[in-house]
Amino acid sequence: MAELLAAGPSGVAGAVARAMERSAPGSGASWYGGDHTDFRGGVFLREVVGVQVVVQEGGTAVPEAMTGLPPRPGGFTGRDRETEDLLRALDPDGAQSAAAPVASVSGLGGIGKTALAVETAHLARERGWFPGGILFIDLHGYDREPVTADRSLRTLLHALGIPPEHMPTTTDERAALYRSTLAVRAGERGGMLVLADNASSAEQVRPLLPGDFRHRVLVTSRDRLPQLGARLLPLDELGTREAYELLDRALRIADPHDGRVGDDPGTTGRLASLCGHLPLALQIAAALLAADPGKPVRELVAELAEAHDRLDQLDDGERSVRAAFELSYRRLPPEQARLLRLLALAPGPEVSDEVVAALVSADRPPVRDQHALARAHLVERGRTRGWWRLHDLVRVFGAGVVARAEGDAARARVLRHYLERARAADARLKPRTEDDEGTGPFRSREEALAWFDAERAGLVAAVQWATDRQLAADAVRLAGALGEYLDWRRRFDDSVTVCGAVCAAARRAGDEAAEAAAWNRTGTALRGNRRLREAYDAHRRAHDLYDALGHDNGRAMALSNLGAILGDVGQVDDAVDAFRLALGLFRRTGDRHSEAGVWNNLALILRKSGRVDEALDALRSALGLYRETGDRPREGRARHNxxxxxxxxxxxxxxxxxxxxxxxxxxxxxxxxxxxxxxxxxxxxxxxxxxxxxxxxxxxxxxxxxxxxxxxxxxxxxxxxxxxTGPAPTGTPAPGAPPDRTADSGPPGPRPPGVPGNAGP
Known part of the structure; x- marks a missing residue:
């Protein structure tokens, strides 16, 4: 040992090699490498693991940690594939681990990185992979004072048998001694596994990398740490089945007879969803249930669903999801912290780069900050490049730390961005003349549809901001720009959602015209979903509001829609009367395009009632008006009819x-x-x-x-x-067409209860 210390950084390896050649007299034991006792050939009465006593010069006994692994995580489940991947990365004889002797498990705080690493290390030891032992160190990378390289090396050297008084004084000297000691260990007993838990940077880990290829290093971190040249193993949240198993196993560990999870699997699935399938949140939920054996799962689900801040509930007194996220959040530079807060406000499950730019009030998205948050697993990449998403609970956390003024300004910017783009896209979908091609951001109808398709979920979510008085005006305008698209793509559920938000906002503002238009659109969407009773009521409310306002064009639209529903339920004469009234009103207002739609719908009713020649006349009128107004898409539908x-x-x-x-x-x-x-x-x-x-x-x-x-x-x-389909006898009816939701829907269905026989005002 004295020779090792005297050798200095540049001579440590040689000193170790010389020390290995020495031996001391004695029966059954020899000095080997200067700081280890060789017990080869000794007889042991039981398995020896954990601690070896090293006798150094002067007779002082120093404990040496053969394995400092924490106990196996209780109730560990749901990570079969990830465990196998990690074992392949650590296998001393595997080609994968030889190419990259460092494996890094990364993921969001609370995702279960340490549990996976510890479980895999225990499995590796059971396979006899690391006869030299396993070293474990918690680097506390996200605490206020992370473990420095100097402190971590001192801890590991002490675990390897180096006493405090013989510890080198500089970090470089300690790193050299650490590598040399591990080299000796590899020659004596074989490779070791170093498990560095909770690292926050590559700088924390790099000094702990052995120089000998026989050793392996396993790192856990909330960051990806690609700088280490490691095999990267990102960890995602659990699947539904795995989350169910974790909850059930955790409760049965506390009480083997606790079958609450199995008794109500549907509610348990809802609980897992509210926990974001995050292992930490699931474990906390299980602890809350275990602490109250009489509490049904549905009661905890209700508490989480109704909570103003779900993270307040996910706290069992010792563990807290909020605290786990806070550790990551407070390490972020100011701009990254601001970006995370604002991303939590983004509408829809995913957000595009263009919306990110609007959130932060920039011409371009903050790409470097986005990637930094992704490396920290606080932001996840979306379904395709340029799209991003937040874990549900991270979104709750981010929304909880954003200031109201900051959040209101960001949402207003997103609405303005969406409104500008949606109006431009909507203009591309509507009929236009050759002289009205426009020069907006979308060069073609296809580009406009593709943008709507990509942003649809966010657009629909942004319209629901109409509940906020400050944002209501733009949200309502945005809804108006979505109508044509949602109708074209037959997104009836989205239409019902959008129109509901607009109805509520218009009623609150006392805008009867806007409310009437929203009810009319609501009815159309409900009819598309075959909710005919509700659709009829919606159109009737629209008609009554338009009638009170003296709005003939609106009355005509509502009457036409009422006629379509009456035709659906077999009230042909009432339907025809409603269409005739609508035609008269549209002629009075000069709305030729809407008149074409009424002729088309009237033709459907006439044909189904056997009045085919009248139907053909009506369709010729519709086709002429569609050609006159330049509406090619609806001309195509009329040609079908x-x-x-x-x-x-x-x-x-x-x-x-x-x-x-x-x-x-x-x-x-x-x-x-x-x-x-x-x-x-x-x-x-x-x-x-x-x-x-x-x-x-x-x-x-x-x-x-x-x-x-x-x-x-x-x-x-x-x-x-x-x-x-095949040759059929004369008079055999042809197979019926699949039902259509916007035009001819086949044989009339039952009349909705309570639908009046007269569609007129």
């Missing part, structure tokens, strides 16, 4: 031509649902003409188009019809 009416009249050749014209328009405007309906109609036309093979082909194509449009039930109906 025209083809169906022609086929009903026995004019199959003209029906085929009308179908093909409609199909061209649908494909031009990516109306895949319209294309599916038209392909199906084309199949029926071919079947009427006796061409069963072409009918089957078209119906099969219709099924594929329905799948593309996100309508699996209608796709299956089309496939079933294709299988049934």
């Amino acid at each position: 025209y083809a169906v009416a022609l086929n009903a009249r026995g004019r199959t050749a003209e029906a085929v031509t009308a179908c093909l014209d409609s199909l061209d328009i649908c494909e031009e405007f990516e109306d895949w649902h319209g294309a599916a309906r038209t392909l199906y109609a084309l199949g029926l036309v071919h079947e009427t003409a006796g061409d069963a093979e072409r009918a089957r082909v078209r119906m099969t194509q219709a099924a594929d188009a329905y799948e593309r449009a996100g309508s699996p039930k209608e796709a299956e109906q089309a496939r079933r019809a294709a299988r049934l």
Whole structure:
């Protein structure tokens, strides 16, 4: 030992090598390497693990930590795949670990990194992988005073048998002695595993890396630490099944007869969701339940769901999710901390780079700060590049630390950004003349639809900010810019949500015109979801509000929509009367485009009631008005209805031509649902003409188009019809078309209870 210390940093390795050649007399034991006693050949009465007593010069006994591992985590579950990945990374004989002798487990605070690392280290020891022993050190990387390299080296050297009085004085000297001692250990007994828990930076870990390839290092951190050249193993939240198992196992450890989790699996799934599938939160929830054996799971779920701040509830007195996140948050530089706070306010489950830029009031997203938060696992990458998301509980934490003024300003900026972009995209979806091409941010209809598709969840969530009086005006305007898109993509649930927010805001503001328009749109969306009773009531409320305001155009729209519902439930005469009233009002106001829509809807009712020639006349009026107003997409839908009416009249050749014209328009405007309906109609036309093979082909194509449009039930109906299509005896009815939600919906359904027979005012 004296020789080692005297050698200095540059001569330590040589001194160790010389010391290894020495031996001392004695029976069954020898000095080996200067600081270890060789017990090879000795007889032991039981397994020896944990501590070896090293006798140094002068006779002082120093404990040496063969394994300082914490106990195995109780109730560890749900990490089978991750455990296997980590074992492969540590396997001394594996090619993966040889290429990267350092493995780094990273993840959000409370995600279970230490539990995984400790469990895997125990499994590795059971396999006999590290005969030299296992060293464990908690670096407290996120505490106010993280463990320095100097302190960590002193701790590990002491665990390896170096007494305090022989400890080198500088960090470099300690690092050299640490590496040399590990080299000796590798030669004597084999490789060691060094488990460095809770590191916050590569600088904390780098001095602990052995120089000998036979050793392995396992690091846990809330940051990814790519600078170490390590095998990186990011840890995500648990899946639903794994979260369920963790809760059940934790409760049964406390009481083997506690079956609350198994007794109510649905509520347990809700509990796991409220805990964000975060192991720490789940363990706290289990502890809260274990402390109150009579408490049903649903009661804890209600407490979490109704809490103003969910993190207040996820605290069992010793562990706290908020405290875990606070450790990470307070280490962030100011700009990163601000970004995290503002990201917590973002609408929708994911946020795009362009919305991030709006949140922070910048022309470009703060890319470096975003990536830094991602490395710290406080932000996660979204479904594609340029998109980001926050864990549910991190979002709750971030929203809890943002100042009200800061948050209000950020949400206002997002609304303004969304409104500007949505209006530009909406303009691309609506009919335009050749002289009105525009020069906005979207060069084509396809680009506008793609932007709407990508941002849809955030847009719908932002409209719900209409509950805030300061944001209500822009939120309502944004809702208006979404109407055409949501209708085109048949997002009826989203439409109901958007219109509900607008109705509430308009009622609160006393704006009856805006409320009437919102009720009208609500009814259309409800009809799309076949909620006919609710749809009728919504349109009736819109009609009454418009009537009180003397708003003829609004009354006409409501009457047309009431007529469509009355037709759905078989009240043909009342439906026709409502459409005739609407036509008169639209002619009075000069709204030619809306008049075309009424002619189209009237034609559907007339055809279904057997008045085919009248239906064809109505459709010719609709087609002429759509061409006049330049609405090609709706012209395509009207051509589909025209083809169906022609086929009903026995004019199959003209029906085929009308179908093909409609199909061209649908494909031009990516109306895949319209294309599916038209392909199906084309199949029926071919079947009427006796061409069963072409009918089957078209119906099969219709099924594929329905799948593309996100309508699996209608796709299956089309496939079933294709299988049934074939030569049939005269008078056998053709298979019915899949139900359509915006046009011809097949045979009339039951009348909603309480629907009056007169649609007029």
